[in-house]
Amino acid sequence: MLDGRPEAVVRRELRELASAHLIVGAPGERWGMHDLLRLYAGEQASRTLDPHEPRQAVDRLLEHYLNRARAANTTLTALTGQAPVAEFADRASALAWFDAERLSLVAAVSAGEQTGRYQPAAHLAAYLNHYLDWRRHLDDRLTVDSIALACMREVGDRHGEGMALNNLGAALRQVRRFEEAIVAYEQATAICREVGDRRGEGMALNKPRRRVAAGAAF
Template structure:
């Protein structure tokens, strides 16, 4: 499926632009929603910003609050990844407010969680904790254990940023267990990586290494090379902290390779630079 999407991406992105014609608008908006996760996975953020912007405009013309909120929410994710944090906060806030107006509490939770991720990235950890807690509670009320796991994982990151490491460990452990329970191997890998970061921050380096190794298995299983690169970088940092420079250098080099495969040249160069410093 990924290979097909890779080969057809340019045409699919172009097809979303047909949303500007009324007769194609509904189908093109649905197509933009289907492409969101794929474009995020491939880190094609310019394309994602393009399709989300087109979908948002079409939904607004049609007076469709839910489709508009979905587009705003996805646009916020793309803007965050593109380093445009304040615009992303505005986008997620628009999405949250539209969902609230429409009475869609379930999707509102998604906007809260994404808003929390962006607040955390812009250094507003306490506000992020509040946002992720809102999301978690809404998912619990809805009985959505899968998305509850996502919210727990995000909450753990915010708690860690707020120097509440023990609470972060608990949150990531909750997330890992929930991902395991619902059979989401990729989500479980992300939780293992974040748990490793929290463990390392409390000095539990060997436990962190074990967590990163679990995370790496899952990332490689799904060809998620960007997150594999991040996990390998974390492994390198852990080995370096444990005074194992040879192992650290090897993992930095593997991280650079994974980032290169993920089309993330800036991250690849940073990992290569760390490896060179240990030569």
């Protein structure tokens, strides 16, 4: 859970808050609150919480999204006949989860970069690529792939930078920014050759001729 306590305890407290009309939702569904209550809760948290607690909460949130997005992506990209992962029964359930969480997932990638969690942010972006292609959320894909590239450059991960450039090239091509896509692919090719990544090099050289690119994983 986000606050690090047992799930049963948190669910009980959520039901109590719902009974007091401070949040809306139902067990098994998403919970939410009025914008003014959210602002008030944030102000109270900044005054009363230990400074380390919000950072730990963000770490837990990113870990949760990474694990779930990885499982959902694995389900979406599974070959026919492959057994589904435990979290998702089929592609429809994986897509439904992505649909419900899309805005939060894109925001989590951005928050990861802004708070210095560069590796989790880049990995989460990679797990979103196939879904964002599937649903044609191309602006979102361009956003997360740009962030992933910045993150890989920030930590000096040359292999990750090559993969991020491959993904960004695909996103740029899909929104018809062809000159920028070519630059990204050329940079990806050079980096993949530098680090000896023959698969990544082949992807960079081949993607401009493919109609759809699902994205490279780090």
